[in-house]
Amino acid sequence: MIEELLRHHSPAFQGMRDVYRVIHQESPVTKADLLKKMTMKQTTLVRHLDALKQYGLIRIASYDESSGGRPPALYDVEPKAAFIIGIALSRTETTVTIVDMSFQLAAEETFPMTEHHTPPLTISLLKQTITSLLARNQIDKKDVLGIGIGTVGPLDREKGVMYPEGFTAPGWEEVAVVEEMRESFHLDVFLENGANTAALYESLRRRQRNESILYCISGWGLRCGVLTNGIIMQSQKGDASSYGNMIIDAASGRTLSSFISYHHLVDKAERFIQTGDLAVSETNPNKNDVLQYVLQELKSGNAAVENIVLDSAYYYGVGLANMINVLHPEIVVLNSELIKVSSAYYEKVIQTAQGFISRTDQQRPVFQPADDDVNPTAVGACVFAFYSKFS
Template sequence: MIEELLRRHSPKFHGMKEVYRVIHQENPVTKAKLLERTNMTQTTVVRHLEELKQYGLIRIASYDESTGGRPPALYDIEPKAAFIIGIALSRAETTVTIVDMSFQPVAEETFAMTEDHTPVLTISLLKQTITSLLEQSQIDKKDVLGIGIGTVGPLDRTKGTMYPEGFTAPGWEEVEIVDEMEKAFGLNVYLENGANTAALYESLQRGRGNESILYCISGWGLRCGVLTNGTIMQSRQGDASSFGNMIIDASSGRTLSSFISYHHLAGEVQRLRNIPETKVDKNDVMQYVLQELGNRNPMVESIVLSSAYYYGVGLANMINVLHPEIVVLNSELIKVSSAYYEKVIQTAKRFISRIDQQHPVFQAADDKVNPTAVGACILAFHSKFS
């Protein structure tokens, strides 16, 4: 039913869509608040509310306190009226999440990305996974609003094409992923950098939608998503890795990524353990790093905390330019070591300009859901209701 609402473009359906959008954003909300937010007449709002209820898209959640007379109804969306698919496609793993209209996950599946996961295999697995999750959840495709994809750039949003860097499998040069997925499912597909969709998820968690957020995902590389007053700051190249190219050491020309990436950490561990570069897989070394970091291995801790210092310096530079209200850090290292996280934040605070005037709130990423995948669902929703 919601697809019919979005497909039609008459003034009537445009008004219904606007009322639904406000209810979704403010839920629950009174009719008085809807009149204020939409600037529609009371007769028009009442008509749209009745039609949205008939479509099964909204419901009366409860009644507000009465100030005399009949208590006002509080309107809310009907969560199961439709569903959205979100994909988080990264160098290490890919996650498919299905959420309802309140962005609550109803199904999810993750598969690892290896040197065998070419674009052909990955897209085939995405199609199989989505089909399987829809069947398991008894969701009809006609009840799916769309598909959002949060992934590694560079990418071309207009063409729906990925040109990602750093994948171990061959063939990731020019991948028309949007066209492939739209042909498979007959749904609108929206492509964005994963760090940006993760920032959208963080904005949802705060419930305001107009914050300025810096969201950093560090691992084999560094990807940073930026929301300015609730709007994604998009680069023309569709590359969220550009912050990692910040020069940290002018004498050597070394970048932020070269000091904090898993490539650097694995290389340092191999060097100190006298392991030749060609004798071991860096993925295996990083598993060792994460395990030994949790075990408080002094050598590993020293390497990781040295890296955290440079991360803090780079983070301070970003904050000095962007002035975010909220800074979120997402990394496996943070999940394993609170000392790493604290060193990054302490160092950043040392180098933030006018710390007395800007007070960013620092926090570690939510690990209860995949923020990139759920954020991709939010992207699809916003694209439909923009």
Template structure:
């Protein structure tokens, strides 16, 4: 039913979409609020509400308190009127999430990315995973609003092509992921940087407000997603790693990423503990770092906290330029080490200018969902409905 609504372009259906969009954003909402938000006449709003109910897209959730007379109805979306597929594709793992129209996940599956996960194999696995999840949960293709993909860049959003590097498997030079998924499922597919879709997920906490959000994902590199007044701030090349190229040490030309990446932490650990670089893989060293961090190894803690200082300096620079209201940090180090997180924030606060005018709210990323995948669902909704 929802695809029928989206596929029509008459003024009548445009008005229905607008009423539905406001209900989705404000839910639950009264008719009086809809009149205020849409600037439509009461007759028009009432007609759209009745038609949306007939389509099965909205429902009366409850009734508001009455100030005398009949209590006003509170309208809400019907969550299972349609579903959205979100894909989070990274160098380490890939997650497929199916969410309902309220962005609550109803199904999810994750698989690791290895040296065998070439583009062809990964795309085949994605198609199999989506088909299997839809079958398991008795969801038909006609009930899917679309597919959102949050992944690593660089990428071309218009052409739907990825140009990433750093994957363990070969072949990830130029991947037409959107065309492949469109051909397989015959539906709209939307491509964006994973850091940006994670920022879109964060906007759910604020019910699609006009907040400005900076979402930083650190690990082997640094990826940053930015929402400016609720809208993705897109880089021309579709690359979310540009903030990591910020120069932190002018004398050496070293960048922020070079001070905070897992490559740096693994290298510093090898040097401090005199581990021959030729005998140990960086991934193995980093696993050792994370393990010893949990064990409160003082030498490892010192290396990690030194890195946190530079992260805080770089973060302050971003905040001074972007003026975000909310800053979210995501990484294994953030999860494992409260001291690391606190050092990053404390350092950033020391270098933020005009603190009387801008005091962003700092947050850790949530653990109970995949923000990039659910944010990709939000991307698909935004791209088709707003």
């Protein structure tokens, strides 16, 4: 029924959409609070509330404390009224997430991205995974509001095409991912950089919609999403990797990404392997094998590997401070496998950044690691799809 709410454009349906959007943002919320936030008469609001309840889109979640007389009803969205699909498509793994209208996780599945995962194979797996998740969780496709995709840029949002860099498999030069998904599922599909959708998730999780957030995802590259007063700061080319191109060493012209990416760590580790200071079990290890070895040895406390990683953390902190000095975020979130494995790496990044932040009397951002309970990019892609439908 939510598609009917979105499909019609009469003043009545527009009013219902406005009420639904506010309930979704503020839930649970009383009728009195809705009246304060909306420019409509009480009789009109009551009519819209009744219609939304009849459509099964909202419910009375509970009742607030009474100051005398009947306690006021607290309105909330009906979670199972519809579902949203979110995709996090990255260089290392791809996750498909389904959430309900409260953005609570209904289903999720992840598959790795290897040198064999070309665009045709990846898109085929995406279609299979979505179809399987819908069937296993008894979700009818007509109850799906849309699909959000958070991925690696550069990308063209209007054309629905991604032009990513750094995938280990060939063929990722120009991929019309939106058209592929739209033709298969006949749903609205929305494309955004994954770092931005992750920042949207963080805003949702904190329930502070007007905060400024810097969300950094480091791995084979560096992607940074920025919310300014709760709104995505979109670059025209959809490239969140540009932050990694800042020059850190003027003499050599080396960039931030060249100091902190997995490519850098793997190259450094391979030199130690060649000299015999580090040893891997594989005969001819590829880059992914070496990376997994680095992560495992870091977890085990290998001093040589830790020195490589902590040296990288210093440069990350310098680059992070530069971003903070320009963007002035209130919240800084770091997402990386290195952070999950090594608290020393995380602490070195933060300590270094704090040493280079200017005007600490005026800006003291809160640093935090990424939420590890869900895939922030995938859930954020669901949020992005919802906002796009209700814009």
